[in-house]
Structure formats: structure tokens, C-alpha cells
Amino acid sequence: MNAPEKARIDAIDLGAEFRDAGIAEVLEALEHDLVGLAPVKRRVREIAALLLVDRVRQRLGLSTQAPSLHMSFTGNPGTGKTTVALRMAEILHRLGYSRRGHVVAVTRDDLVGQYIGHTAPKTKEVLKRAMGGVLFIDEAYYLYRPENERDYGQEAIEILLQVMENQRDDLVVILAGYADRMEHFFASNPGMKSRIAHHVDFPDYHDGELGDIAERMLAQWNYRFDPAARLAFAEYITLRRQRPHFANARSIRNALDRMRLRQALRLFEQGNPLDADALITLTEADVRASRQFASPLPATESDDVRNLDFDPERDTDRIDY
Amino acid sequence: MRITQGCFSFLPDLSDAQITAQVHYCLRQGWAVAIEYTDDPHPRNTYWNMSGLPMFDLQDPAGVISELNACRRANPGTYIRINAFDPTQGWETVRMSFIVQRPDSEPGFRLVRQETRGRSLHYTMESYAVARHPEGTRYRA
Numbered sequence: 001m002n003a004p005e006k007a008r009i010d011a012i013d014l015g016a017e018f019r020d021a022g023i024a025e026v027l028e029a030l031e032h033d034l035v036g037l038a039p040v041k042r043r044v045r046e047i048a049a050l051l052l053v054d055r056v057r058q059r060l061g062l063s064t065q066a067p068s069l070h071m072s073f074t075g076n077p078g079t080g081k082t083t084v085a086l087r088m089a090e091i092l093h094r095l096g097y098s099r100r101g102h103v104v105a106v107t108r109d110d111l112v113g114q115y116i117g118h119t120a121p122k123t124k125e126v127l128k129r130a131m132g133g134v135l136f137i138d139e140a141y142y143l144y145r146p147e148n149e150r151d152y153g154q155e156a157i158e159i160l161l162q163v164m165e166n167q168r169d170d171l172v173v174i175l176a177g178y179a180d181r182m183e184h185f186f187a188s189n190p191g192m193k194s195r196i197a198h199h200v201d202f203p204d205y206h207d208g209e210l211g212d213i214a215e216r217m218l219a220q221w222n223y224r225f226d227p228a229a230r231l232a233f234a235e236y237i238t239l240r241r242q243r244p245h246f247a248n249a250r251s252i253r254n255a256l257d258r259m260r261l262r263q264a265l266r267l268f269e270q271g272n273p274l275d276a277d278a279l280i281t282l283t284e285a286d287v288r289a290s291r292q293f294a295s296p297l298p299a300t301e302s303d304d305v306r307n308l309d310f311d312p313e314r315d316t317d318r319i320d321y
Numbered sequence: 322m323r324i325t326q327g328c329f330s331f332l333p334d335l336s337d338a339q340i341t342a343q344v345h346y347c348l349r350q351g352w353a354v355a356i357e358y359t360d361d362p363h364p365r366n367t368y369w370n371m372s373g374l375p376m377f378d379l380q381d382p383a384g385v386i387s388e389l390n391a392c393r394r395a396n397p398g399t400y401i402r403i404n405a406f407d408p409t410q411g412w413e414t415v416r417m418s419f420i421v422q423r424p425d426s427e428p429g430f431r432l433v434r435q436e437t438r439g440r441s442l443h444y445t446m447e448s449y450a451v452a453r454h455p456e457g458t459r460y461r462a
Binding site: 099100102121125127128129131132133167170171 | 388
């Protein structure tokens, strides 16, 4: 049907399309701002390229089916799932697959009600707010609670599925969570799995990458390590990783927060006049005062009662002097 | 008699694309959009039935349109209007209101004359549709 039109347009400059869409700078920023995550960046690039090509095809009358854009981001805590979701929304917006490009981040509490008849309006309200943008459901597996057959989560899942299917043009859903439990969630909700086109796995960061992340965070806050502190922090990362509740970049962030606290106290107590350099420098002492260096790795903690708790990040925010 | 209430009431009925555009305008202004319906179109009837809650924090008209379609399915043959509420301090009121569905036939209003003391007359209006049938069945064929 479109054959004559197809013949007329013979050369398509994908490079020009790429520039016009303005996604180059988003991808560039993604590459530049986020340390590591090579497989994730590659997947995002792939998805962006697919959508770009799809858009060109559509203009030539080749493609008819709107691509399914729902995604699942799996990975351990603190591996950048939320950050990448924000970038993804930006990319979808620039390519015209998302009209507004805003992200509505929710968890189970925002979707599931407390009594009969509460869930549907609550879920629908969230969906309405997310229309035209991206709905980011963090720890999506909490929606499904098999141990309680009267749990209202199932109702939220059903409404979600319906909208994911029928209003694909209006809404992109990104589910995020830890890999093993997401796998379990998908196994018990095959409808959900089949409606999600893109599964992106976020690897853990290496020690070196975490070091880079720490440096970047500090630079952002106008702090820096002195050379000895940098070495000590590399040691800290190795030690911290062996401890339970390790949450990648988030643990690093919390550790840096604690080091800033210690630095502030140190400066406060020494009482001498300060210069700007002292205010921005974290020293080895600030790093080494961490609990990680003091106590040996507790062997009993793995079968500790606390590990029965479902929230692996429970302890990561605790201040450990 | 075609009822004219709110914005655009002297224009032909808005198409869905036009409604979407108007809702988009409301959302861009930061107004909360609500959907209401009634089968008593008397001009003094300000209390229409709410169809769901007012929708705050929306970015895109798609959510409103799906609610509107749900309301149309649930209440065929009624008047449906969209209200846009401006929550900014000093306004705190409905800034825009327009009818998005009306019954097929609108019989209009009768002028009722009531003779009172001294042969003076009090005038009032009465809707034929309201007088004809009880609530909920007034515009059903």
C-alpha cells in the first residue's frame, strides 16, 4: 500500500535523526555521569536505537505496532536503578514515546489499600498521575504476597496489567527490585512477565568503581579525600563489602555521610582557626574511625535473627562510629 | 432547548480531541480537574453529582479522559461537565467549567406563574424533563 511512497524516500540519515531527537546528550550524560554499569548502558542504548529506528520506520509506513516499552530493572540495592529510570524517562520523552516524560515513583504503599474497596481507587489515582510519563514501581514484588490469599496486592496487579495492556501509549511502567525476588514475582505473575519487553539487569559495582563513585559524590558536595584517606577508603570498601546489608553506592553514600560527621566533630573539637582546605578535606583518621576497621567480621551475624528480616537495607542507614 | 452553561456553551459540542486540548490547558495552569454529572439541568442546580474524586497532580489529560469515558458509560443520557479548580491562594475556586455530554433530546423549561396576594405574580422555571420522570430515568429513551 505504501510501496510508492517507500520508493521515493531512498536514503535515511539515521545520524541526523539521532541528532534531531536530542537523545545524544541524554545518552552522553548517562555514559558520563554514571560510573560502571556497562551492560545497563548498552541496553539503554539498544532500546534507544530500537525506538529511533521504529520511529523512522513508522514515518515510512513500515511499522504498525506500537512497541511495548514496559521494563523491569533488577539488581542489588544501590546499583542505580532509580537514576537510570529517570534517564530512561528523558530518552522516551525526547523520542516522543512519552508525552510528558515525568517519573512517578511509587512503592506498594501507594498502590495497595488497607480495606476492601480502597485499592482500586488508590491504584487508579496513581496511574492517572503517571499518565503521559513513567510509573516507577520500586520493590514491585511486595505487590504480590502469596502467604495471604486475601491480600489486596493482587487487585492492584490486575488493574496495573489492564492499563499496561490497554493504555500503552499513555504510560510506561518500570518495575524495579532485587533480582531473585523479582524472578519469583514474575514466576507467580506470568501475565506481568509477558507484558514486559525489556529486562535490564544491574550488576554490582567493583571496588574501583565504588571508589570513583565516592570521589564524585565528594566532589559534588565540595569535599575531597587527602591521599592517605583515599587509600584507607579503598580498604574500607573491601571490608564493607563483606559485611551484611551491603548496598553498593548507597552504602558508600552513607559511609561518606558518617565521615563528614566525624570530620565536623574533629574540626569542632580541635578549636584552632580553620582554613578552607581543612573544611573540605577528609583525612585518614576520619575514614579509619569507622566501625569496619575496629571489629573483626562477626561470623555469627549471618544466622543472626536480624537476617530473617526482609528488608536488606535496614541497617545501612545506621550511624556506626 | 439546548442548555448553555459554562464555557463554550454557545459552540457546537466539543469533540474528544478538543476536550483533551482543553483539559491539557487546565492541567498546564495547575488546576485540579473534576468530573460531574446530573440529570437536573436547572441553572440554579449547582450541586451536580461527583464522578470520582477531583484529580490532583495530573500531568497529562489521558487520565481525565479515561475517567470521563468511564463516567459516560456509567451515566448515559445525562449532562456531564468538567470543572477545573484553581487551588492558588486568592482564587481557590472553579476557574473553568464546560459541558462534555448532554442528552439527545433536551425538552427545555416551562415558565411557572404563581399568583399571590394582590394579584402579583411570582415566576419560576421548571424543567419538563425533571417534571416528567423521577431522578435517574429522566432522559432515558
